[in-house]
Amino acid sequence: MKPGVIVAALLFGCPALGYAQTVPVALTHIRIIEGTGAPPVENGTVLMQDGVIVAAGRDIPLPPNTRILDRSGMSVLPGLISDHSHIGQLQGVQTGPQFYTADTITAELAQYRRYGVTTVTALGNNVPRVFDPMRKDAHMGLLPADLFGVDQGIGVPKGAPPVHVAPDQLFRPSTEEEARQDVDTMAAEGTDLIKIWVDDFDHSLPVKMDPAIIKAVVDEAHQKHLRVAAHIHDLDDAEHVVAAGVDILAHGVRDRFVPPSFVAMLKERGIWYIPTLELDEATIVWADQPAWVKTPFVEAGLSAPLQQQINNPVWQQENRTGSKADFARRSLATNLQNLKILWTAGVKIGFGTDSGATPLRVAGVAEHRELALMVQAGLPPLQALHIATEAAAALLDLHDRGVIGAGKRADLLVVAGNPANTISDTDRVVETWENGSAVTGPIPLTTR
Ligand SMILES: [Zn+2]
Numbered sequence: 351m352k353p354g355v356i357v358a359a360l361l362f363g364c365p366a367l368g369y370a371q372t373v374p375v376a377l378t379h380i381r382i383i384e385g386t387g388a389p390p391v392e393n394g395t396v397l398m399q400d401g402v403i404v405a406a407g408r409d410i411p412l413p414p415n416t417r418i419l420d421r422s423g424m425s426v427l428p429g430l431i432s433d434h435s436h437i438g439q440l441q442g443v444q445t446g447p448q449f450y451t452a453d454t455i456t457a458e459l460a461q462y463r464r465y466g467v468t469t470v471t472a473l474g475n476n477v478p479r480v481f482d483p484m485r486k487d488a489h490m491g492l493l494p495a496d497l498f499g500v501d502q503g504i505g506v507p508k509g510a511p512p513v514h515v516a517p518d519q520l521f522r523p524s525t526e527e528e529a530r531q532d533v534d535t536m537a538a539e540g541t542d543l544i545k546i547w548v549d550d551f552d553h554s555l556p557v558k559m560d561p562a563i564i565k566a567v568v569d570e571a572h573q574k575h576l577r578v579a580a581h582i583h584d585l586d587d588a589e590h591v592v593a594a595g596v597d598i599l600a601h602g603v604r605d606r607f608v609p610p611s612f613v614a615m616l617k618e619r620g621i622w623y624i625p626t627l628e629l630d631e632a633t634i635v636w637a638d639q640p641a642w643v644k645t646p647f648v649e650a651g652l653s654a655p656l657q658q659q660i661n662n663p664v665w666q667q668e669n670r671t672g673s674k675a676d677f678a679r680r681s682l683a684t685n686l687q688n689l690k691i692l693w694t695a696g697v698k699i700g701f702g703t704d705s706g707a708t709p710l711r712v713a714g715v716a717e718h719r720e721l722a723l724m725v726q727a728g729l730p731p732l733q734a735l736h737i738a739t740e741a742a743a744a745l746l747d748l749h750d751r752g753v754i755g756a757g758k759r760a761d762l763l764v765v766a767g768n769p770a771n772t773i774s775d776t777d778r779v780v781e782t783w784e785n786g787s788a789v790t791g792p793i794p795l796t797t798r
Contacts, residue, residue: 372786374399374413377762380421382406383770385428385739385753387732390770396426398760401491401785406754424780425768427735428752429468429761430717431742434579434600434624434702437472437497438480439513442655443709447516450477455484458706458713460494461651464790465714466763466782469496469743469751471702473579473600474503474545475511475519482539491785496761498746500579501536503545504529504567509557510547510581513707526566533570542746544571545600547581548591552677561590568595579624583681585612598622598700598745601629604681608688616697622745624700625689627723632703632710633678635719636660637669646794647777651715659709686727693729701742718777721769731773760786 375398382394384406395410396403412418437458438450462470472481478501488497505511507522521532533544546567548559571578572595579598580591584605592599592615602625603612616623636643637660649657659665669675693699705716717738724734743752751759762783767775779793 372400374404374416375786376410376412376416376418377421377426377764378418380764381425381768381770382754383425383427383732383735384755385736387736387740389732390425390768396754396760396762398783398786401760401787403754403756403758403760405756421764421780424764424766425770425775426754426762426764427769427776428739428743428754428758429763429782429784430466430701430738431469431471431746431748431752432462432467432702432705432717433471433622433700433742433745434473434626434704435462435470435713435716436475436704436706437470437499438477439475439706440709442653443659444655445708446514447477447519450480450516450519452480452484455480456493459488459497461713462717463494463782463784464779464793465651465718466765466776466779467495467714467717468761468763468782468784469498469746469748471542471746472497472499472706473543473702473704474500475513475515475707476501477516477519478502478539479518485540494789495784498542500543500545501539501541502532503547504532504559504563505547506555506557506559506563509555509559510549510551512551512555523563526562529563529566530570533567533574533576537571537574537576541576543598544576544578545581546578546591546596548587549581549583551583552673558587561594564591564594564596585609588612589615592616592619592621596621598624600624600702601626601704602685603688604630604685607684608691613692613695613697616692617695620698622698622700623692624702624745625685625724625727626702626704626720627682627685627689627727628703628705628716628720629711630678630682630685631719631723632708632712632716634670634675634682636710637666637675639666645777647718647779648712648715650793651712656709656712686723689724690728693727693733698745699737699741700745701738721773721776725773732770734773735769735776760784 382391523529577597579600703716740752764780766778769775
């Protein structure tokens with residue numbers, strides 16, 4: 351496969367917006383991984399036109415003017431969907447509110463798309479003045495990936511999240527009344543979800559969110575028909591927020607193994623659980639330097655300052671050990687086991703990594719690591735891919751994507767090999783399609 355074969359041959363097309371009609375295009379002789387968890391369709395065809403999938407499967411009749419792209423030896427899956435990322439928080443190895451700009455965010459979305467992530471959820475710490483118009487543009491196909499999210503989110507005075515953000519990027523209400531007003535403000539901004547932070551970050555913060563505030567936020571959000579996602583780390587907090595009516599756990603439980611009562615509560619209430627396994631791996635892995643961090647696939651996603659930092663032996667030494675590294679290692683180990691328990695029990699699992707929140711959580715790369723870690727936790731590759739596509743869309747209440755089927759958005763990730771058997775084949779990115787156009791070409795393949 352020569353990279354030159356892959357071209358953005360088609361004009362952007364989306365009939366709903368009245369843009370130019372496009373010719374039908376078909377990917378042929380390709381393995382179709384539908385996103386549903388069903389076994390792949392071998393030697394299939396995906397026919398697209400005007401930004402949507404017209405038909406997919408075996409023996410699809412093609413209109414006479416179809417542009418045919420032979421994709422023998424490759425697999426196609428729905429574009430990946432992140433349920434928990436962040437945008438505009440950083441540049442290189444620096445973080446701060448000065449990076450919340452349209453330029454930074456557009457570059458981040460382009461990187462997500464390059465790695466096959468075609469829908470991004472920015473779960474809080476957004477500046478509405480910048481975020482709200484960009485979200486609209488993204489929905490119209492004017493940005494490199496589609497964008498959803500929590501506008502600001504609700505934190506705690508002198509507590510979580512321990513981030514350096516501008517006052518317009520986050521609420522820290524001290525009364526129930528203020529909390530309700532903050533929810534109303536976000537509702538008026540068109541937020542997709544509400545978020546709360548319930549954590550003391552390994553006892554490094556003096557307070558956690560007051561239960562009365564949690565209750566007020568959930569009540570107000572539900573009155574506005576908005577669901578609430580909660581940042582948690584500990585089992586106690588997860589149990590508390592679920593009992594208080596929270597709809598989505600934005601991280602895995604990482605201090606203890608989940609007991610059957612908790613599993614039953616999540617199932618009974620239909621709570622979504624986003625493990626974010628990669629979050630803790632990212633804290634240690636750049637210092638540990640396993641072989642995969644040196645692959646061209648990963649290095650293509652690292653800025654020069656970040657490469658310089660993680661290649662510095664002093665930095666590696668400092669970050670490999672110590673309380674922060676130990677905490678991350680323990681959290682990851684517990685998180686992996688809890689995911690297996692909850693997935694086996696049939697709890698609804700979403701897909702997220704917290705990518706973009708810190709320089710070490712690298713947009714796009716993180717999502718590919720999350721897939722690998724889900725498989726490491728014991729999930730079959732097909733199920734990990736289902737979580738990253740159809741399930742991730744369902745978490746967001748999006749029914750127009752996440753599956754390769756007639757009428758769905760033609761957001762696709764084409765890779766070499768068969769990720770249904772070997773999850774790391776997802777890293778062998780050939781091209782990303784968005785709205786029926788091939789928009790990015792191959793990422794250098796890993797040596798294997
Ligand atoms: Zn987050």
